[in-house]
Amino acid sequence: MAHPRRAALAARLADRLGRQTSVVFDPEPDGEPNPLRCAVRAWQRCPPGSTHHLVVQDDVEPSSWLWELADAAVDRFPDAVLALYVNANSFNGDAARVAMLAGHTWLPPFRYEYFPTLAVVMPCRTAHEFAAWSGPRVPVERDDDQALARFLRSRPDPALLRVPALVEHGRHASLAGWGHQGIRRSVSFQADPPGSDPELELAALPALPRFVDGRSSLVVFGDRGDRPPRVLPDDEHLSFVDMTRLGVPRLATVLFAGVTDPGGPPTGRLRLVRQLTLAGYSLGRVLAAAGADPVTALRRTDRRDAAMRSYIEAGLAGTGLLDRWSGQLDALAEGVWTAVAAGLRGHPSTDAAERHPDLVPDALRLL
CATH class of the missing domain: 3.90.550 (Spore Coat Polysaccharide Biosynthesis Protein SpsA; Chain A)
Structure with a gap:
């Protein structure tokens, strides 16, 4: 047409x-x-x-x-x-x-x-x-x-x-x-x-992780799918994915340590990488709740990398920040991938690294 x-x-x-x-x-x-x-x-x-x-x-x-x-x-x-x-x-x-x-x-x-x-x-x-x-x-x-x-x-x-x-x-x-x-x-x-x-x-999802207008959010559904979806308030979102308010900036500091803002204030960089950390971690927690195999979920291919880049691009497109960060999308995507891995395994810790040394990225061993 x-x-x-x-x-x-x-x-x-x-x-x-x-x-x-x-x-x-x-x-x-x-x-x-x-x-x-x-x-x-x-x-x-x-x-x-x-x-x-x-x-x-x-x-x-x-x-x-x-x-x-x-x-x-x-x-x-x-x-x-x-x-x-x-x-x-x-x-x-x-x-x-x-x-x-x-x-x-x-x-x-x-x-x-x-x-x-x-x-x-x-x-x-x-x-x-x-x-x-x-x-x-x-x-x-x-x-x-x-x-x-x-x-x-x-x-x-x-x-x-x-x-x-x-x-x-x-x-x-x-x-x-x-x-x-x-x-x-x-x-x-x-x-x-x-x-x-x-x-x-895929039959159904327990929740829907989103990254929209530079913010991570989590959408839940009615028990029978017959009620409109609801975006969880921040505290409920964190509780749903077993994360704390202090845990997000702590994890972001490690995952995005090498990412610098190409032209904005430091507060803008901090806000972005923290929201990306929560977006990736929430994606990992939803994958875990859906019963995804961690090896399958973390397998890297060009198509899967494209899916992660589109997660970031879609979330930045409405903020006016996409052009500014376009040169660092690969670095941002690496950080989000690692946040997904952390979410798949629960709250990142040295215990988690010891239990799953083959699946926990090196960055998480620093926590």
Whole structure:
């Protein structure tokens, strides 16, 4: 689905995708931005004889393994609506990061957020029903991701999100007016060939660690998932992850000892590294509570490192600090990785290092 202003971009993408991919343009390109208006037409366009329909937006960069992995996903989840991209600075993105580090590829969407529509595949029957359901709403709604989320909540259709993503968001200005919403990139992108590990599905999370606007937070859910999420106050957050107020700066001093502020006041550096310490430690505690294997969770690959960088980038994007710290993202990520390791093992101590010498990083032995 595309806007005529991106006709050349969309044509190149269709050529790259192959499989007789067609471009569906916004029928009212001079009207107010309305992605749902174009989505209705796109989801109606199932080729004859097809069982499933994939719709991508015009500003994506597809993985070289998009079709191979999308075909496998359809074979495995033939009745499901599958999002092949999750944005890094969303609730879904934060959940996807936990899932990926825990060794999972698929997870359910966050109930109280939009359903990401940058690249979605669904059965043709469902696609036609969504188009019919959405058509009358175009005059009063504009966002296809919000509409699809409501559509799915009203039905029993299974829905899943994939991480790493099979498309990446291209660096193009938003035509729908969402350029102010922070970074638009995946949690992690499938840039390398798929491995031999099975694509596991995550059922649920005990809590959701977030790093937003330069602050670490922890989101918890109702007992049955039927109540809106709640962001814990600071004291409850610390209690949930078995951390103390003094423990955070103590751990941060060790983890980020070699990181210097590239141009701001010392207080700004202290605030950032302490919040990153709590963000990483909370991520580790949630991984532990979810039963993640520490060896799996701490395994380093390019895709996993990208997921950690996107954690930091998403949290800095709304603060105006991302450009200032861009040259030190790798150093910040190393500190967060070590905080995750500490969280997986509980409060860092010399006892923990003695019990798990193979998993506790050298930095933690200094505590």
